[in-house]
Amino acid sequence: xxxxxxxDVGSTYTKTVLLDADNKIVARHQLNTGFxxxxxxxxxxxxxxxxxxxxxxxIAYIIATGYGRxxxxxxxxxxxxxxxxxxxxxxxxxxxxxxxxVGGQTMKAIRxxxxxxxxxxxxxxxxxxxxxxxxxxxxxxxxxxxxxxxGLLDTSRDPAEISGVCAVFAESEVINQLxxxxxxxxxxxxAIESLTTRAVQLMKRVKAEPGHTLIGGIMRxxxxxxxxxxxxxxxxxxxxxxxxxxxxQFVTALGAAWLAHHRxxxxxxxxxxxxxxxx
Amino acid sequence: xxxxxxxxxxxxxxxxxxxxxxxxxxNTDFPTVRAWRDxxxxxxxxxxxxxxxxxVHAAGILPVKLRGGNIQPDKADSxxxxxxxxxxxxxxxxxxxxxxxLDAFVTHPICDAARNLGAIWGRNYDYPCEILYLPQNPNSxxxxxxxxxxxxxxxxxxERVAGAEINDEALRHxxxxxxxxRALMRELYEIKRQSPEKIAAEDAYALVALAxxxxxxxxNELLAYVLPMIxxxxxxxxxxxxxxxxxxxxxxxxxxxxxSIGRSAYVVDDDFMIGLRWILSDVPRGxxxxxxxxxxxxxxxxxxxxxxxxxxRKEEMLVRRVRAANADAVIVTAAKMCEPGLEEQVAYIHGLxxxxxxxxxxEFEENQSSFSDLELQLETFMENLLFA
Numbered sequence: 001x002x003x004x005x006x007x008d009v010g011s012t013y014t015k016t017v018l019l020d021a022d023n024k025i026v027a028r029h030q031l032n033t034g035f036x037x038x039x040x041x042x043x044x045x046x047x048x049x050x051x052x053x054x055x056x057x058x059i060a061y062i063i064a065t066g067y068g069r070x071x072x073x074x075x076x077x078x079x080x081x082x083x084x085x086x087x088x089x090x091x092x093x094x095x096x097x098x099x100x101x102v103g104g105q106t107m108k109a110i111r112x113x114x115x116x117x118x119x120x121x122x123x124x125x126x127x128x129x130x131x132x133x134x135x136x137x138x139x140x141x142x143x144x145x146x147x148x149x150x151g152l153l154d155t156s157r158d159p160a161e162i163s164g165v166c167a168v169f170a171e172s173e174v175i176n177q178l179x180x181x182x183x184x185x186x187x188x189x190x191a192i193e194s195l196t197t198r199a200v201q202l203m204k205r206v207k208a209e210p211g212h213t214l215i216g217g218i219m220r221x222x223x224x225x226x227x228x229x230x231x232x233x234x235x236x237x238x239x240x241x242x243x244x245x246x247x248x249q250f251v252t253a254l255g256a257a258w259l260a261h262h263r264x265x266x267x268x269x270x271x272x273x274x275x276x277x278x279x
Numbered sequence: 280x281x282x283x284x285x286x287x288x289x290x291x292x293x294x295x296x297x298x299x300x301x302x303x304x305x306n307t308d309f310p311t312v313r314a315w316r317d318x319x320x321x322x323x324x325x326x327x328x329x330x331x332x333x334x335v336h337a338a339g340i341l342p343v344k345l346r347g348g349n350i351q352p353d354k355a356d357s358x359x360x361x362x363x364x365x366x367x368x369x370x371x372x373x374x375x376x377x378x379x380x381l382d383a384f385v386t387h388p389i390c391d392a393a394r395n396l397g398a399i400w401g402r403n404y405d406y407p408c409e410i411l412y413l414p415q416n417p418n419s420x421x422x423x424x425x426x427x428x429x430x431x432x433x434x435x436x437x438e439r440v441a442g443a444e445i446n447d448e449a450l451r452h453x454x455x456x457x458x459x460x461r462a463l464m465r466e467l468y469e470i471k472r473q474s475p476e477k478i479a480a481e482d483a484y485a486l487v488a489l490a491x492x493x494x495x496x497x498x499n500e501l502l503a504y505v506l507p508m509i510x511x512x513x514x515x516x517x518x519x520x521x522x523x524x525x526x527x528x529x530x531x532x533x534x535x536x537x538x539s540i541g542r543s544a545y546v547v548d549d550d551f552m553i554g555l556r557w558i559l560s561d562v563p564r565g566x567x568x569x570x571x572x573x574x575x576x577x578x579x580x581x582x583x584x585x586x587x588x589x590x591x592r593k594e595e596m597l598v599r600r601v602r603a604a605n606a607d608a609v610i611v612t613a614a615k616m617c618e619p620g621l622e623e624q625v626a627y628i629h630g631l632x633x634x635x636x637x638x639x640x641x642e643f644e645e646n647q648s649s650f651s652d653l654e655l656q657l658e659t660f661m662e663n664l665l666f667a
Contacts, residue, residue, distance in 0.1 A: 061518075070542045077518045078543055080655060083662045117666075118659070262666055263518060 002060040006256025009068030012104025014040045015250050016048040019257035027052035028250050037068035061264050063256040081252050082121050088255025089213040090116030093237045097211035102218040104132040109202040122205045132218050138191040141174040142184045152188045153223040160190035196227040213237040219248035284311040293508040297482045304485040307348045311492050315341045326386040327529040328554040331572050334434050336453040338441035344491030345370045364616040365645045366530035367392045383440045384408045389585035417577045417588045426573035450568035456495050458561040463502035472547050472604045476514040480541030490555045520661045523606045524549035528583035530614035532643045539650040543658050548604040584623035594630025608637040615644045
């Protein structure tokens with residue numbers, strides 16, 4: 001049975017997914033990206049192989065995606081994270097028509113064709129506003145680590161008003177809120193609400209259609225998906241359904257691995273688009 | 280002390296050789312040209328596209344291909360309108376800012392801007408600034424004789440600059456040097472077509488472009504040294520789209536643009552610096568060298584939007600190039616404000632559509648510095664082909 005790999009070298013985390021021909025995830029692994037992109041991609045891939053008790057010879061095709069995709073030396077192909085995310089969402093939820101992907105440094109809204117192809121997309125500008133970096137900076141100003149964000153958000157009662165979404169100017173807003181005696185949990189939730197506003201604006205710009213799927217590292221905080229859910233008049237789909245909280249972060253790597261099977265079939269002369277099935 | 284102008288690649292491994300070539304290509308101070316002059320050598324600068332460098336070489340003068348550069352045309356801006364292409368301005372800027380010092384300059388009437396460049400250049404310098412009129416109609420029976428006359432006129436001008444006559448033996452020797460050079464470049468392109476994973480697009484580009492700023496004997500040595508190493512290199516063959524890049528016959532795309540394209544596609548053929556590769560096979564070395572050169576230009580040459588030969592319809596030549604390289608798609612591009620290039624895009628697009636060859640249309644400017652949008656668009660185009 002052929003197994004493919006999708007490697008998503010994101011700005012904050014690098015993710016690898018191994019996928020078999022029945023679209024079952026064989027293994028997945030994640031590492032902090034850091035600044036040695038080629039090295040972390042190799043490490044993440046090897047760790048994933050070790051988890052699955054496989055060797056690189058067992059992998060029939062490798063697609064690299066994410067902002068560091070060009071640095072993956074052992075890839076067969078690169079695809080943009082736009083395409084990989086779209087296909088990953090289509091695999092998990094074939095009815096997906098709009099994808100919101102909030103990662104460490106980027107926020108993207110993607111509109112899909114019924115067959116999972118990208119119809120249009122928008123992404124944030126080069127600044128970190130409206131991304132995971134904004135949340136991380138907000139947490140850090142208050143003395144918390146990234147891993148503390150989830151727990152902090154669960155205790156929020158009255159979200160603070162965070163007007164700005166600039167990661168740099170967030171510091172003055174946080175200091176201002178703290179001086180007013182606002183609890184850190186409410187400031188954090190305020191940052192989430194601010195992020196949500198930006199996400200909704202971005203989705204409007206691609207003329208979002210019903211069938212929303214939310215992915216990206218920020219979605220591991222259930223409060224973010226709930227905030228988006230409350231703003232759009234549509235049932236949102238969250239990979240992992242809130243139980244597998246890390247899955248939203250792996251969807252782009254999953255899409256890349258799925259496209260690798262597509263490519264394998266095409267090279268073998270079968271030429272058919274694989275049919276989505278439960279991953 | 281070595282008499283060579285560019286030695287840092289010698290005895291080096293492939294990666295270092297290519298690094299040195301990229302560095303030299305991107306150096307807008309043109310150290311090899313400067314070193315040649317410092318040693319008392321004379322330099323003739325010629326503007327794009329094709330120029331019979333053999334005639335200059337035979338006089339012991341260094342022919343330098345002026346291809347603009349990634350510099351701000353601060354002084355040249357005052358000599359040209361803003362509606363003109365960049366290469367016209369940056370080529371003159373290289374001279375006005377003393378980055379390149381010449382003893383003669385030759386341009387061609389490939390477009391209005393290039394035709395006027397000779398007169399504008401000449402107002403700034405005392406040395407000869409000429410226009411070489413390549414035949415507008417190569418299909419005429421008289422064109423070979425006409426071109427031989429033009430080459431003869433050029434030869435006399437070169438002799439005045441050199442202060443010595445050029446004899447036929449010297450010309451034939453230069454033709455042998457250039458024949459060898461073109462054969463080596465053909466070998467490089469054969470590698471690109473057969474095993475594009477072995478040489479990055481920007482490295483192949485730099486290797487060819489250096490011919491324009493080195494004595495051709497040195498360039499021959501460089502290629503003869505590096506080609507076997509490229510052939511032997513063990514690079515993983517990726518499942519990339521194979522593309523032909525069309526639109527770099529005059530103004531050259533920024534080096535980083537070539538690099539960006541080469542990161543996601545295999546550039547299996549192109550028209551980068553096509554003037555250096557214009558003659559397709561060896562120029563015969565018969566009794567009349569100038570006539571041999573003229574005949575090769577007319578009968579045995581490549582194509583570009585600035586040569587109008589009914590036997591070589593550009594869109595058909597492009598399709599032929601695509602087929603010969605077994606390419607999947609074409610990037611049809613043109614420099615901003617380039618009239619011949621933009622006009623020819625229409626014919627190229629119709630030709631490709633007729634043949635069902637996918638293509639991606641874009642524009643560039645040599646001083647452009649951001650390619651992330653282009654890269655994203657190009658990758659999306661290729662993904663549409665890969666996952667159709």
